[in-house]
Amino acid sequence: MKFGGTSVGDVARIKAVSGTIRSALRPNRKIIVVVSAMSDQTNKLIELTKDLGVEGTIDPEYDALVSTGEDVSASLLALALKKLGIHARSWRGWQLPINTDSFFSNAKIKSVNTKKLIQSFKDGLEVAVISGFQGVEANSRITTLGRGGSDTSAVAIAASIGSERCDIYTDVSGIYTTDPRIKRKAAKIKKISFEEMLEMASLGANVLQTRAVELAMRSKTPIQVLNSFSNEEGTLVCDEEEIMEKNIISGIAFQRNEARITLSNIEDKPGVAAKIFGPLAEAGINVDMIVQSSSETGNTDLTFSCSAEEVEHAKEAIAKSKDLTYKNIIVNSEVAKVSIIGIGMKTHAGVAQKMFETLSEENINIHVISTSEIKVSVLIERKYLELAVRSLHDSFELEKI
Amino acid sequence: MKFGGTSVGDVARIKAVSGTIRSALRPNRKIIVVVSAMSDQTNKLIELTKDLGVEGTIDPEYDALVSTGEDVSASLLALALKKLGIHARSWRGWQLPINTDSFFSNAKIKSVNTKKLIQSFKDGLEVAVISGFQGVEANSRITTLGRGGSDTSAVAIAASIGSERCDIYTDVSGIYTTDPRIKRKAAKIKKISFEEMLEMASLGANVLQTRAVELAMRSKTPIQVLNSFSNEEGTLVCDEEEIMEKNIISGIAFQRNEARITLSNIEDKPGVAAKIFGPLAEAGINVDMIVQSSSETGNTDLTFSCSAEEVEHAKEAIAKSKDLTYKNIIVNSEVAKVSIIGIGMKTHAGVAQKMFETLSEENINIHVISTSEIKVSVLIERKYLELAVRSLHDSFELEKI
Numbered sequence: 001m002k003f004g005g006t007s008v009g010d011v012a013r014i015k016a017v018s019g020t021i022r023s024a025l026r027p028n029r030k031i032i033v034v035v036s037a038m039s040d041q042t043n044k045l046i047e048l049t050k051d052l053g054v055e056g057t058i059d060p061e062y063d064a065l066v067s068t069g070e071d072v073s074a075s076l077l078a079l080a081l082k083k084l085g086i087h088a089r090s091w092r093g094w095q096l097p098i099n100t101d102s103f104f105s106n107a108k109i110k111s112v113n114t115k116k117l118i119q120s121f122k123d124g125l126e127v128a129v130i131s132g133f134q135g136v137e138a139n140s141r142i143t144t145l146g147r148g149g150s151d152t153s154a155v156a157i158a159a160s161i162g163s164e165r166c167d168i169y170t171d172v173s174g175i176y177t178t179d180p181r182i183k184r185k186a187a188k189i190k191k192i193s194f195e196e197m198l199e200m201a202s203l204g205a206n207v208l209q210t211r212a213v214e215l216a217m218r219s220k221t222p223i224q225v226l227n228s229f230s231n232e233e234g235t236l237v238c239d240e241e242e243i244m245e246k247n248i249i250s251g252i253a254f255q256r257n258e259a260r261i262t263l264s265n266i267e268d269k270p271g272v273a274a275k276i277f278g279p280l281a282e283a284g285i286n287v288d289m290i291v292q293s294s295s296e297t298g299n300t301d302l303t304f305s306c307s308a309e310e311v312e313h314a315k316e317a318i319a320k321s322k323d324l325t326y327k328n329i330i331v332n333s334e335v336a337k338v339s340i341i342g343i344g345m346k347t348h349a350g351v352a353q354k355m356f357e358t359l360s361e362e363n364i365n366i367h368v369i370s371t372s373e374i375k376v377s378v379l380i381e382r383k384y385l386e387l388a389v390r391s392l393h394d395s396f397e398l399e400k401i
Numbered sequence: 402m403k404f405g406g407t408s409v410g411d412v413a414r415i416k417a418v419s420g421t422i423r424s425a426l427r428p429n430r431k432i433i434v435v436v437s438a439m440s441d442q443t444n445k446l447i448e449l450t451k452d453l454g455v456e457g458t459i460d461p462e463y464d465a466l467v468s469t470g471e472d473v474s475a476s477l478l479a480l481a482l483k484k485l486g487i488h489a490r491s492w493r494g495w496q497l498p499i500n501t502d503s504f505f506s507n508a509k510i511k512s513v514n515t516k517k518l519i520q521s522f523k524d525g526l527e528v529a530v531i532s533g534f535q536g537v538e539a540n541s542r543i544t545t546l547g548r549g550g551s552d553t554s555a556v557a558i559a560a561s562i563g564s565e566r567c568d569i570y571t572d573v574s575g576i577y578t579t580d581p582r583i584k585r586k587a588a589k590i591k592k593i594s595f596e597e598m599l600e601m602a603s604l605g606a607n608v609l610q611t612r613a614v615e616l617a618m619r620s621k622t623p624i625q626v627l628n629s630f631s632n633e634e635g636t637l638v639c640d641e642e643e644i645m646e647k648n649i650i651s652g653i654a655f656q657r658n659e660a661r662i663t664l665s666n667i668e669d670k671p672g673v674a675a676k677i678f679g680p681l682a683e684a685g686i687n688v689d690m691i692v693q694s695s696s697e698t699g700n701t702d703l704t705f706s707c708s709a710e711e712v713e714h715a716k717e718a719i720a721k722s723k724d725l726t727y728k729n730i731i732v733n734s735e736v737a738k739v740s741i742i743g744i745g746m747k748t749h750a751g752v753a754q755k756m757f758e759t760l761s762e763e764n765i766n767i768h769v770i771s772t773s774e775i776k777v778s779v780l781i782e783r784k785y786l787e788l789a790v791r792s793l794h795d796s797f798e799l800e801k802i
Binding site: 010011012014015045048049051052053054057059060061062064065068071072074075076078079080082083089090092094095140141 | 411412413415416446449450452453454455458460461462463465466469472473475476477479480481483484490491493495496541542
């Protein structure tokens, strides 16, 4: 069971969470809990680094400092559980240990040592509360896992110890067919495959972190997304084979602030793509869709998309690229990406066509198309984003999912 | 260098402390810094346990929780030092490790492993910042050292690594001949022996913790008490042999809220003291002075003192003691203890006599007297405490120290 920052936001919430855990206990069931920092606590720590003028520094001290937030909530939750008569204790990353590489502020988990954990369960422990978001590197320094790291901690521990499931408690009730703020009739998905969830996560449905879903997929650890503020049924993210009735389309994801960059009249010969995307990668720019139209004249246009925030940065990187000749660079920072996602696409033809027709009926022009086995993404004018999401939701009848 | 809670009370103070450390750096000098939690930080953590209803619990989780306060200030100070271009890093108790026993909330340091510390200095580290007040026990759980634990951490580390000195920065400028709030002309002592300091510390001069002084004495580690808010010269606490001109009297200590308990007509035979002080020790009562007057009738009176707060508790413990016969129990909760302390007493006669005369001249009646090689303590009516301290300070000419 993993509880995020708002779920353990204050002492009253920590007490509530201890009740939720107690309800989940059964004879012969052991529970591992992974906690984030109390939402307020992390802000206070970051505030201190701001005052010191070292905010966001990549430095082992920063990891050591920020990781104390999770330690505080882990110990408080263990105390709350013990107050309920439950045999509980807290574990920090280094105490297991959770071994990571040495990329401070963005470390990757290399292994979770579950030996002590298993022994303590044998010795009668009922609930182990583990600080999320942290680990320890080879020189015994504390590392943090980067954004959404506690989800990754939870899945990594669940996978390492062979948990039956990893329940992730958040402030939403599950994964929806699309953002309910845009389409009020968005439906909660009961079961979704890892592959679909991965597309949903990376395409802007911010409930689960991509790294956590990837890890769950590799280890085949089912994730259940639940609301810590209610008892509603959540969403199970699991292996495709465990989903009997596969939806053709499971959901519609989107990214609002995208930009399209077109280089016109570039040479159509081997190596030219490397001249463009090499410098962009070096500059740390996340290039998303790439479309190149071939021609017979030996010259062609190349279009790619990236986050609107990164446009200026991307233009600079291209300007620096040597030996790259092009006629014009055309930028449109007013586009958005909409994607339909579903494992059913693998076996159903005509899904992309239905998407294009739906958008066409609304007079929405498509700038760029890109597809994978289980998704179709299009770049459209940003002002049509809501209209596109709603009409696609209707035409694929997602409210009935 | 050890900095207490007020010395690192906020980010501005942490910056100031980083400047103090920089000024102390010299070529070929390495500095170990021990920090307490930012004063506010500890209060906030304790507030959380209050809200949870587990305040003051003896529980490993409580140690784990509270110890995060020191971790926060250690990392912040390391970041501040690095910002000044100083090669610094933080260490937590478990990272060295600082090994303790398993008495949570009041653990004792068993050993400080300085191997990693020495290696890191060899590798170019200039300043090591270590979380005070904490250690780790045999099962890798975090322990805290109890009240004033950071002083003990500092002295233990200094002793283990063979530091030339342990500088303790506080919010006062050193050790004074007596409390300046009572005697305005109290003088700062330049040098004081460990033995004297131990008497001063345990008798109510709350600048240094007794445990820390004991440890310094055993390891012959000089302690310098300094003010982190000013550049004044402080007080050096050192071996008696390093003090050339020994004062007959170094200071006057006192404890305001004492109680005197007299059991009249107890049997004057072996084992009776055990019947009284056994139960008191079991009840956790700190008995201070004990006076027994012998008699020829086979019956005698026994008087002892303890903190006024503990009187009721002490009476209960005595009432429970089996086979103890006495006529009356007479309690006076309105007494105070005044002590004169000085290593010069060892070689100078008449010091006690001069104390008694001084008090007699002020018409202050003495209830109980107890002496050691380097101190004389008396119990007097509490209302005369200030008068006694002032007149003793004058008659021993301590303002000229």
